[in-house]
Amino acid sequence: QVGHSKSRCQCLNGMVNRVKPLLIEKLEVYAPSHSCQHMEIIVTLKNVEGKKCLNPEAPIVKNNIEKWMKNQRSVQ
Amino acid sequence: QVGHSKSRCQCLNGMVNRVKPLLIEKLEVYAPSHSCQHMEIIVTLKNVEGKKCLNPEAPIVKNNIEKWMKNQRSVQ
Numbered sequence: 001q002v003g004h005s006k007s008r009c010q011c012l013n014g015m016v017n018r019v020k021p022l023l024i025e026k027l028e029v030y031a032p033s034h035s036c037q038h039m040e041i042i043v044t045l046k047n048v049e050g051k052k053c054l055n056p057e058a059p060i061v062k063n064n065i066e067k068w069m070k071n072q073r074s075v076q
Numbered sequence: 077q078v079g080h081s082k083s084r085c086q087c088l089n090g091m092v093n094r095v096k097p098l099l100i101e102k103l104e105v106y107a108p109s110h111s112c113q114h115m116e117i118i119v120t121l122k123n124v125e126g127k128k129c130l131n132p133e134a135p136i137v138k139n140n141i142e143k144w145m146k147n148q149r150s151v152q
Contacts (some may be wrong), residue, residue, distance in 0.1 A: 005121050027105040031148050039148035056148070062111035066142060072132070 008035035010042060011053030017062050019043055019052060021068040041065075084111035086118060087129030094136050095119055095128060097144040117141075 010030070026044040030036065039059065041054040054061045086106070102120040106112065117130040117137065133136045 025107055025109065027103075029103040029145060029148070031101055031144075033101065039145075056145075062145070065145070069105060069108075069115075069132075069138070069141070072105070 009038060009040065010036070011038070011040045014054075015053040015055040017055050018056065018064065019045065021064050021071065023047055023049075024068055027065065027068070034072035085114060085116065086112070087114070087116045089129075091129040091131040093131050093134035094140065095121065095130065097147065099123055099125075100144055103141065103144070131143050 023045045024043045025046045028042045031042040032039050039056045041056050044051050100119045101119045101122045104118045106116040108115050115132045117132050118127055120127050
């Protein structure tokens, strides 16, 4: 799902609009740069699914990330 | 700043409460896990400063991340 190609965008093989926040082990957000003009959001999931690209435009993605970060704080 | 030690927390050598959002090239958020009980936020900065750990509890960090993500969307 996270592919490698000439332009160094990582999310070229499709994105998902939602993941279960509880499954997120790690969140990576890449700002647009000279090597990839898009913002990219990649989550590493706890189960075997591994890395998934999230659609930065999906409203649920934005809300979930905020909710997820809030939950991580309350977990401590 | 991002250190390595027995427990696999990465932010053991101090955290900062704020960075200039414009300088953020990449954001990594690690959920608490068996190897590190804390949520960790690591940013890679565009200038020579490289990786910095952000204090997840600092209010300005939370707001800046949301603002930063909003700006990345509008940049596209």
